[in-house]
Amino acid sequence: MGETPKTILEQGYQTRRERRLAEAKDRFAEAADQCRKTGDQAQLAKALVGIGQIERDLQELDAAL
Numbered sequence: 096m097g098e099t100p101k102t103i104l105e106q107g108y109q110t111r112r113e114r115r116l117a118e119a120k121d122r123f124a125e126a127a128d129q130c131r132k133t134g135d136q137a138q139l140a141k142a143l144v145g146i147g148q149i150e151r152d153l154q155e156l157d158a159a160l
Contacts, residue, residue, distance in 0.1 A: 100126045100138040107145050111152070120149040 098106075107122035123145035130139035150158040 100129045100133070100135055100142070103129065104138065104141055104145065107142075111145070111149065116149050116152055120146060123149065 103122050103126040107119045107126060110116075110119040110122060123142045127139055127142035127146065130136070130142055150156070
């Protein structure tokens, strides 16, 4: 069985803390994709917030919105 969205989100948070932003963004995007497929709205919201935080960290403010 594959990783759960929650596990992928946790990896995204960890890689963001480590300033590995491209990897973190990939993890959040993967979590969002899985959440869309399963209909998990709560975890999807967290994944989208994570993507926005990464965009903000990268000074991509328009994308962050």
